[in-house]
Amino acid sequence: MTVVKRFVAGAVCPRCGQMDCIRMYRDDEREYRECVRCDFEDSQRLDGATDPEELQTRVNRAKPVLDPGERPIRFVSNPAGKDGKH
Incomplete structure (x- = not known):
């Protein structure tokens, strides 16, 4: 099937x-x-x-609002080397 493209005047x-x-x-x-x-x-x-709406994912959702006094958990990498010594 060939696609026929037509210009729209104006x-x-x-x-x-x-x-x-x-x-x-x-x-x-x-x-x-x-x-x-x-x-x-x-x-x-x-x-x-209508086209289906975009699925909600962690990327396109708004960030959650924290209650007063709440803080997010921050993970810090282990500073010890592979052998377990500092």
């Missing part, structure tokens, strides 16, 4: 603000738009459903 790129540089194409599930000047890319599902 469309303005949301990133660079240039007119007539957006082209659109679609596959079986999504419709895509891209800017030929600034490499902006965007897509949406054809059925109108």
Whole structure:
């Protein structure tokens, strides 16, 4: 299947603000738009459903707020050498 990309007349790129540089194409599930000047890319599902939200991980969650008087535990490496002597 060949992908046909078509320019959208009068469309303005949301990133660079240039007119007539957006082209659109679609596959079986999504419709895509891209800017030929600034490499902006965007897509949406054809059925109108929203994309699933990003899974919560330790990286994208906000840091927990500590109660007053609480302190985080800090681990310090063992200063002793391999033979156990200082």
